[in-house]
Amino acid sequence: MHLRLFTIVLFLTGVGSGCCTCFNASSVVAIDAHMERYIFRKVRSYSLYSCASACLMSSVCMSFNFETKTRICELNSNSSDQVAVTTQPGFLFSDINHWPKSLAGACSGKPCPMSRCYLDRLGRASCETEFQGCEAPPAVANAEVHYDGVYEGAVAVYTCKNNFMMCTARHSRVCQLTGNWNGSVGLCAQYSWDNPVMNFLMVVPCGNSSSFKVSMNITPTTVNR
Structure with a gap:
């Protein structure tokens, strides 16, 4: 995927040295790009640079997404050389290893493994516990799961595949600060039996097949005997 680059220049002043270092971010920031599923924390940032600073302060953060309209900064636990970055209008994306550590201020010299x-x-500067997110949401047979990240409050929505239906009214789970996804969702079971040869469609109960029985009384005709 080809990513458009966002040209910015950041001037960093050396503390106590009186010197100035020029940082050109045109090669490290991509426009309309976004990393999904690895967001472990969301924070509000007044600028792209404060978002980069928040990422630099976390030893877990490997890249970040910045939504220019809402000023929401999303910290990712993975980088673009490991997973794909998708196109998402209104977002800026960057791997943190390209950014100067001096953006973290006094935290630049404070290791917090x-x-x-x-x-x-x-x-x-001091260290505090970092919530590293939940694991990937549990899989459900015959269903697809959609989620943007594993941060506290992230929602995983399950959608059954064709010819299957969810056996409960609950279709989603939420990532908790404990690192677990709350609650559970039902199974995706087949809800119909289609026999195109006989032009016959029968709806069957949803759930474990051991909990119900299906019996059929068929009278053959001269056509299908």
Whole structure:
């Protein structure tokens, strides 16, 4: 997939040195691009740079999505060299390894393995636990699952394949802060028996076939005897 690039230049001033470093992000930021299913945290950011800073402060973050309209920053636990990036209008995407660590401020020199760094009101850096997201939502036989990420509050929606139906009214699960998806969804069972030879369609109960029986009384005709 060809991605359009967003040309920006960031000027970083060295602390106490009086020097200035020019960072050209034209080769590292893609327009209308988005990574799905690996979002472990969403935060509101006033700019693309604050989004990159939030990613740099987390040792789990490998890339980020930034929605330009809502200013929502989505942190991903994977990078574009490992999984595909899809086209999504209104989003900017970038792998974090291309960005200068100085954007993280005092956190740039504070290692926080498998956690994240934060700054208090005095600008002092310390580490805190990072929620790394739920595992991928459990699979349901004969169903497709749709979800954008594994962050707290992420919703996984199950859709049964053709000729199958969900046996319960619940079609979704939600990622919890515990790392688990709440509740459960029913099975996707076949709901009809179609015999095109005899031009016959019979609807059968949904659920485990051991819980019901189907009996048929057939009278052959001269055509199909």
